[in-house]
Structure formats: C-alpha cells, structure tokens
Amino acid sequence: MPPEFTHPKPAASWETRAYWEGAGRHELVLQRCGDCGVVQHRPRAICASCLSSALQHFVSSGRGQVYTFTVTHQNGVPPFRDAVPYVLAYVDLEEGPRLMTNIVGCDPGDVAIGMDVVVDFQDADTSDLGDAGGAFAVPRFRPA
Amino acid sequence: MSVSGSIAIAGVHEHETRWAPEKTEIQIMAESARGALADAGLALSDVDGLFAASMSMGAMGTVSLAEYLNIKPRYLDGTNIGGSSFVAHVNHAAAAIHAGLCDVALILYGSTAASNAMAIGTGLGGGSRDPNQAFVGPYGMTTVGSYALVAQRHMHLYGTKSEQLAEISVAMRKHAGLNPNAKMKSPISVDDVLESRMISEPLHLLDCCIISDGGGAVIVTSLERARDLAKPPVVLLGCGEAVAHQEIGAPDLLTLAAKQSGEHALGMAGVSHDDIDFCTIYDSFTITVLSTLENLGFCKPGEGGDFVSGGRIALGGALPINPDGGGLSNNHPGMRGIFLVIEATKQLRGECGERQVAGAKLGLAHGTGGTLGTMHSGATLVLARD
Numbered sequence: 001m002p003p004e005f006t007h008p009k010p011a012a013s014w015e016t017r018a019y020w021e022g023a024g025r026h027e028l029v030l031q032r033c034g035d036c037g038v039v040q041h042r043p044r045a046i047c048a049s050c051l052s053s054a055l056q057h058f059v060s061s062g063r064g065q066v067y068t069f070t071v072t073h074q075n076g077v078p079p080f081r082d083a084v085p086y087v088l089a090y091v092d093l094e095e096g097p098r099l100m101t102n103i104v105g106c107d108p109g110d111v112a113i114g115m116d117v118v119v120d121f122q123d124a125d126t127s128d129l130g131d132a133g134g135a136f137a138v139p140r141f142r143p144a
Numbered sequence: 145m146s147v148s149g150s151i152a153i154a155g156v157h158e159h160e161t162r163w164a165p166e167k168t169e170i171q172i173m174a175e176s177a178r179g180a181l182a183d184a185g186l187a188l189s190d191v192d193g194l195f196a197a198s199m200s201m202g203a204m205g206t207v208s209l210a211e212y213l214n215i216k217p218r219y220l221d222g223t224n225i226g227g228s229s230f231v232a233h234v235n236h237a238a239a240a241i242h243a244g245l246c247d248v249a250l251i252l253y254g255s256t257a258a259s260n261a262m263a264i265g266t267g268l269g270g271g272s273r274d275p276n277q278a279f280v281g282p283y284g285m286t287t288v289g290s291y292a293l294v295a296q297r298h299m300h301l302y303g304t305k306s307e308q309l310a311e312i313s314v315a316m317r318k319h320a321g322l323n324p325n326a327k328m329k330s331p332i333s334v335d336d337v338l339e340s341r342m343i344s345e346p347l348h349l350l351d352c353c354i355i356s357d358g359g360g361a362v363i364v365t366s367l368e369r370a371r372d373l374a375k376p377p378v379v380l381l382g383c384g385e386a387v388a389h390q391e392i393g394a395p396d397l398l399t400l401a402a403k404q405s406g407e408h409a410l411g412m413a414g415v416s417h418d419d420i421d422f423c424t425i426y427d428s429f430t431i432t433v434l435s436t437l438e439n440l441g442f443c444k445p446g447e448g449g450d451f452v453s454g455g456r457i458a459l460g461g462a463l464p465i466n467p468d469g470g471g472l473s474n475n476h477p478g479m480r481g482i483f484l485v486i487e488a489t490k491q492l493r494g495e496c497g498e499r500q501v502a503g504a505k506l507g508l509a510h511g512t513g514g515t516l517g518t519m520h521s522g523a524t525l526v527l528a529r530d
C-alpha cells in the first residue's frame with residue numbers, strides 16, 4: 001500500500017461552495033438544472049445546457065466506475081513528491097458526471113478501468129482559517 | 145477571393161539554441177525575427193502585424209515586445225491557447241492580411257524552459273488558488289499524467305500496446321539523427337523506450353518530449369507579395385481551430401480538438417488524406433501523435449497503433465511525421481507549435497537535406513495546446529508548395 005498523503009486544499013468560490021461544503025458533511029453534491037433537468041459538473045452559476053440560473057443541488061450516491069487512471073511515479077511537487085506511486089483517475093458517477101480524483105485504499109496495481117468505486121472523504125485541517133474555516137473535506141474514491 | 149490559396153508563409157527561422165542560460169526569452173524572439181526576415185528578404189520596417197505568445201507573456205506582452213523591437217505595428221495578436229498558439233497565429237494572420245488589416249505578419253516565440261529548470265511535465269499538482277483548478281489541484285495531476293489518462297483509456301478500448309507507442313519515439317529519434325540542430329540524436333530502440341523509467345503509467349520517460357530552450361519566427365503575407373520575395377512561397381490552403389474540454393462532466397477523452405480543426409482545414413483546402421505527403425504533429429507525448437492521427441482522420445479510432453508501427457511514420461514510410469525529430473527528440477521549449485509551421489515550410493521548399501521528404505508538395509501541421517486529459521486547443525494548417 002502506497003503512503004497516505006494529505007490532499008492540497010482547493011480554493012472554493014461562490015459558484016463551487018455548495019460542492020465543498022457538501023464534502024465537509026461527507027456528501028458528494030452535484031447540480032441539476034430546475035428547467036431542463038441536466039446534471040452538470042463542475043458546478044457553475046448557470047446551466048451550461050440552457051443558461052438557466054435555476055440550479056438545484058442534490059447528493060450523489062457517491063458510487064461509480066473508473067473511466068481511466070494512471071499510476072503516477074514522478075511528481076516534483078509536495079505532497080505528491082513523497083506520495084508516489086499514487087493513482088490519478090477519472091470516475092464516472094452513477095448520475096452521469098465524471099470526477100477527477102485519486103483511488104485510495106488499495107494497491108495501485110489492483111486498479112482497473114471499469115472497477116466499482118465509492119466516494120471516501122479526507123477531512124481537512126481548517127484551523128488556520130479560524131471562524132471562516134468550518135468543516136472541509138476532499139472527496140476521493142476507494143474500491144466499493 | 146477566399147483565404148484559401150491567397151496567403152503564404154514567406155519566411156521562417158528556427159533558433160539554433162537548445163540551451164541558452166545567457167539569453168532571455170525576448171532576446172530569442174528578436175534573434176528569431178532577424179533570421180526569418182533575412183530568410184524572406186524583408187526588413188523589420190516591413191512588419192505591420194505582430195503575433196506572439198510564450199510561457200511568461202501576459203497582459204501587455206505584445207506591446208512590450210513591440211517596444212523591444214522598436215516597431216509600431218497596426219495589428220497585434222497575443223492569443224495564447226497553449227502550444228498550438230503559433231499554428232493559430234497563422235490562421236489569424238491570414239484572416240487579418242485577407243481583410244487588409246496588415247500586410248506582413250511576424251509571429252514570434254522564445255523560451256528558456258530548460259536553462260530555467262522548468263519541470264514542464266512533472267511539476268504540477270500542488271494546491272491552487274484558482275477555483276477552476278480546485279477540481280484538479282488536490283489530486284496531483286501532472287502534465288504527463290493527463291496524457292497518461294488518455295493513453296490508458298486507448299489501450300483499454302483498443303488493445304493499443306506500449307510497443308506501438310514506442311515506435312513513435314523511435315521514429316522521432318531516427319529523424320533527429322538527421323537534423324544537425326537536434327538535441328537528442330543517438331538512436332533508440334523500442335526496448336530502450338520500454339525499459340526507460342515509468343513516469344505515469346503507461347507513459348515511460350522516452351514516451352515524453354524533451355525539455356530544451358529555443359524559439360522561432362514565421363512571416364506570413366499575401367501570396368502575391370510572397371512571390372516577389374527571397375524564398376519560394378508556401379501557400380496556406382486550409383486552416384481550422386477547435387477546443388476540447390470537460391463539457392458538463394463526461395466527454396469522450398479520445399475525441400480531440402484535432403477532429404474538428406482537421407475537418408475544417410482539410411475541407412477548406414479541398415484535399416483528401418491520401419494527398420498529404422507528410423505531417424508535423426505536436427508530439428508532447430507518444431499518445432498525442434497516435435490519438436491526433438486518428439482524430440485527423442488518417443486512420444480510424446483504434447487503428448493508431450498499427451498506423452504508427454513498422455516505420456510507417458518515419459522518413460521513407462507511408463506518412464512521415466516530424467522529419468525534424470519533433471518534441472520527442474529535436475526541441476521542446478514548452479510551446480512547440482511554431483516549429484510545426486517552420487518544419488512544414490522548410491519541407492515544402494525542399495531545403496531539408498538528409499531529412500527531406502522526397503517530393504513533398506502538400507503537408508499538414510497540427511498543434512495541440514493544454515493537456516489532452518483535461519482541456520486543450522487544436523489548430524490545423526494545410527500547406528502547399530506554390
């Protein structure tokens with residue numbers, strides 16, 4: 001099993017906060033358009049199919065399949081420098097959208113395209129942000 | 145009169161340097177401009193359109209460059225869509241010249257990526273303050289990794305083999321051996337590629353482009369004017385641009401921007417794949433070449449592995465690719481698109497010596513910018529001997 005690493009904290013914006021706040025509750029949050037019904041990711045302020053602003057958030061099942069992946073053996077930037085070999089992957093969610101992620105909790109050699117996976121959350125330390133911090137986590141996936 | 149057949153490349157220069165710790169990026173651009181103007185038989189005072197991009201140019205970049213060269217062009221274009229930018233600049237210059245907005249367009253690129261020790265392929269993956277990167281940054285995607293995601297998917301769907309990808313590196317190295325300026329000239333075998341260390345599965349070290357310093361310049365003008373200049377004109381027959389990205393969540397990663405830009409360029413040129421004598425294709429990684437060939441329509445999806453095997457893309461093969469040795473072996477200062485245009489032009493003039501494609505009359509250049517696994521741009525040119 002490769003070494004565990006701490007994901008760098010992403011920057012959230014007004015448009016993406018529902019996704020990251022959901023992650024803090026250990027929920028994988030997606031957007032559905034209230035007008036045309038399309039499910040979209042990445043989150044944005046308008047529906048990219050009909051330009052409606054009537055977007056609703058819902059919690060995904062967190063289940064999906066590996067669309068593709070790569071076992072990374074070289075990355076000069078911490079924390080990944082010390083995390084190799086780690087698995088970078090795209091996961092197709094049951095609800096349609098695809099997420100870039102890491103596959104954790106198994107030997108990198110056991111990951112395969114089409115493998116069933118389920119979301120897993122790594123809680124982030126937000127103490128440096130004081131009251132503005134709140135619960136925060138980074139979604140990644142592990143074998144189902 | 146349409147753009148097709150009325151615009152020409154009149155001058156080119158590939159900077160000789162591959163390692164220039166003593167030079168600046170803008171200096172390499174200016175020295176390249178000197179070379180291309182001499183090639184065309186033009187003076188700096190003839191330039192009235194300035195086009196440029198680099199890995200460090202941002203807002204005011206082309207204005208700053210105009211000051212450095214002490215010119216006051218009437219048309220500026222700092223389009224930066226990654227490594228394909230300079231291929232797109234030819235499209236843009238053609239449109240501007242055709243519309244009468246400038247007469248002589250100078251396209252410039254310079255970079256000191258190698259001597260600045262930029263880890264172009266494996267230096268990404270930290271946290272980012274850009275919310276649009278928030279869905280990538282936590283997961284350690286390197287540039288190589290992004291292309292590896294495409295390679296892995298291609299292998300899964302079509303049974304493409306590492307040996308087939310390796311054939312591309314072997315052909316590029318063979319070509320570089322015929323190019324006096326190339327950075328990496330010693331021959332390699334398929335086994336050498338497979339035995340080189342793994343960077344991001346399934347891509348080995350020798351599946352990846354090199355990192356060098358370098359730069360270049362291209363001069364575009366009307367075909368009419370080009371016919372009065374020093375070198376035989378190379379005529380623009382077709383061009384196209386495109387983007388590919390994450391859409392709203394689940395794009396087919398094997399459908400590249402090249403599909404759209406290639407269709408436009410070939411359609412505008414009114415030529416078929418069989419008419420093309422050679423290609424210059426952005427070879428950031430071996431998978432880039434294989435997948436681009438499929439998307440340009442030279443073979444069907446999934447047939448790329450066979451298409452590149454058995455020396456078919458080497459000089460003397462069915463469709464020679466990158467006779468200069470490409471980014472895999474000649475030079476790769478970060479944004480390689482300008483060299484695709486320069487090599488295609490030299491080939492069509494018949495001035496490539498040992499690496500000349502015999503009887504080259506029609507060539508296709510395709511640049512990719514960004515990364516195939518997330519979002520990228522594509523720009524295609526169909527170029528012909530006058």
Ligand SMILES: [Zn+2]
Pocket residue numbers: 033034035036037038047048049050051052
């Ligand atoms: Zn909608």
